[in-house]
Amino acid sequence: MAGQAPTIQVPTDAELLQAQADLWRHSLYYLTSMGLRCAIKLGIPTAIHNFGGVTSLPDLMAALSLPASKQPFLGRLMRVLVTSGVFAAGGDNSHSEAEAELFRLNPLSRILVDGVVADEHHSQTSFxxxxxxxxxxxxxxxxxxxxxxxxxxxxxxxxxxxxxxxxxxxxxxxxxxxxxxxxxxxxAAHDNLGIGTIMRECHDLFKGLESLTDCCGGDGTTARAITKAHPHVKCTVLDLPKVIDKAPSDGIVNYVAGDLFHSVPKSQAVMLKLVLHHWSDEDCVKILSQCKDAIPSHEEGGKVIIIDIVVGPSLGPVIFEAQLLMDMLMLVNTRGRQRTENDWRELFMEAGFSDYKIVKKLGARGVFEVYK
Structure with missing residues (x-):
């Protein structure tokens, strides 16, 4: 005898209509991502920047050299991107109907502007x-x-x-x-974004240090920023040979080609900035063990500085959702994951460290000091 089909709770009319709207949003969110991709490929953030940060739709069309027939469609794309928070609409200090057709940069779209040379500006378009x-x-x-x-x-x-x-x-x-x-x-752009904020907010992070190794430090952008703010710190960047071969030889930072799984240059502190979330727990323990071997004891001022995502709802639903989406990005594309504070604690203890502290939480990230 066939099993009886399970019953289902029927939504109310209001719940049903809301559920359908929510289903549309969740099924079609990828179109916002593709709209963002389109805006970057067209150069929209940079074009608006070149107009002083605000422009009209016709002027934007002209700057992008797009066919006039596409203006209504560009307007529809911009409407979605304004609604999703990528751009802002209207002028800064007016809400008149004339200014409603203006589009301007906001903090999100400012980090999508290319071709700008400025301290702490790291365009995120490649990400x-x-x-x-x-x-x-x-x-x-x-x-x-x-x-x-x-x-x-x-x-x-x-x-x-x-x-x-x-x-x-x-x-x-x-x-x-x-x-x-x-x-x-x-x-590189993702990792370097916010290092100035970290140095301003975490005043004592580099205080008293004589030397620091930045693991997977790329071209040394972060290391140079640390040296500029703290001239007493001698910085070394460890990265793969293919990265180090392209690094600038400016005498400010020492570059070492190598693999952090096998050896980390000895220094008073070792830094891992947005590195460990790409790796499995087993691999993280191997990396952390090499870092532990490279530093002196806590009493001698040794520490591992870890700057990485700390998953948790305490900072609100928007940042929490961003953290979980970054975890899905790791799930799909790497063997790594984003971790809660308890997950981090377990890694530190398994790697043989004696203690740690969270210096500060900055947005989705936490700044750890880990001690032998």
Missing amino acids: VLAATSPFYTEAALGLADWFRKDIAGPVPSPFEDVHGASLFHESTALLDQELDELVTEGL
């Missing part, structure tokens, strides 16, 4: 273009198939499963050279 690339989206589309596979040994990411390559690995370049460059540029 967006990588995150919305066909390679990332194809990996996400394969998520259900990935879940069904029973794989022995270390579980590859959906990205590895679909593309046969590992992100942040030399195999990425073999898969697609342009993607590899986008990922490298996006990672």
